[in-house]
Amino acid sequence: MDLLFKALADPGRRTLLDRLHANDGQTLGELCRHLDMTRQGVTQHLAVLEAANLVAVQRRGREKLHFLNPVPLQDIYERWICKFERPRLVALRDLKRRLEDGGRGATRTKGGKR
Amino acid sequence: MSATDRSTFVYVIFIRTTPERLWAALTDPKFVRQYWFDMTVECAWTKGSPWRLVGADGSLTDTGEILEVDPPRRMVIRWLNEWKPELKAEGPSRCTIQLEPVDAAVKLTITHEIDRRESRFITAVSGGWPRILSNLKSLLETGAIATTSHPGH
Numbered sequence: 001m002d003l004l005f006k007a008l009a010d011p012g013r014r015t016l017l018d019r020l021h022a023n024d025g026q027t028l029g030e031l032c033r034h035l036d037m038t039r040q041g042v043t044q045h046l047a048v049l050e051a052a053n054l055v056a057v058q059r060r061g062r063e064k065l066h067f068l069n070p071v072p073l074q075d076i077y078e079r080w081i082c083k084f085e086r087p088r089l090v091a092l093r094d095l096k097r098r099l100e101d102g103g104r105g106a107t108r109t110k111g112g113k114r
Numbered sequence: 115m116s117a118t119d120r121s122t123f124v125y126v127i128f129i130r131t132t133p134e135r136l137w138a139a140l141t142d143p144k145f146v147r148q149y150w151f152d153m154t155v156e157c158a159w160t161k162g163s164p165w166r167l168v169g170a171d172g173s174l175t176d177t178g179e180i181l182e183v184d185p186p187r188r189m190v191i192r193w194l195n196e197w198k199p200e201l202k203a204e205g206p207s208r209c210t211i212q213l214e215p216v217d218a219a220v221k222l223t224i225t226h227e228i229d230r231r232e233s234r235f236i237t238a239v240s241g242g243w244p245r246i247l248s249n250l251k252s253l254l255e256t257g258a259i260a261t262t263s264h265p266g267h
Binding site for chain 1: 120125223225240248
């Protein structure tokens with residue numbers, strides 16, 4: 001998790017992730033093309049992203065392609081969003097149920113469990 | 115073919131287990147069901163054998179064939195969606211599953227690709243893989259899964 005947050009804590013690296021999200025599987029040259037960074041800077045940022053497992057590198061022939069790996073972001077979602085959001089969602093569901101039951105009796109279940 | 119004529123997603127996860135245990139977790143239908151949204155996988159896991167994914171309600175969601183298999187290191191599945199006509203119309207995709215031991219863990223790499231640009235099928239599966247892999251990791255490392263909801267439900 002430390003490596004992950006450290007990797008995300010830099011605007012240049014977040015830009016690189018955005019670039020890969022828009023167009024996945026790019027070479028270093030392609031990534032450098034539209035960025036205001038030196039090739040060396042991009043290389044260093046990619047190394048940090050790879051260490052955090054946010055970027056996966058695959059070889060295709062002579063080319064080295066960089067892919068965005070979303071799996072660690074899922075971990076952040078589960079650890080830092082999902083867990084904190086769940087009580088509010090449950091509270092909202094209970095409120096809805098109470099209001100619907102109170103207004104119309106206990107027969108309406110529209111929009112309930114799916 | 116250049117990479118731009120393809121749609122590719124790559125998923126990498128490190129799981130503290132052995133390649134043998136992870137291979138079993140990927141191929142044992144009872145185990146798969148626990149982390150793959152109640153889906154059942156049907157396959158003999160030999161080269162050329164048919165591969166099928168069946169939903170909890172018994173509906174056939176995906177079909178295919180094992181193109182390569184090298185336990186506990188690598189397998190390649192020809193994968194065709196059967197669930198939505200517009201996804202099936204895109205034709206078969208390839209899913210490569212690679213296991214590499216790294217220190218006390220296994221690096222699991224899933225590469226899912228199809229020979230067309232901006233594939234809707236590849237986008238559709240992209241929502242599912244991170245959750246499936248996250249569940250698989252939790253199950254192997256702690257014995258419990260993190261999320262149970264299927265994307266789109």
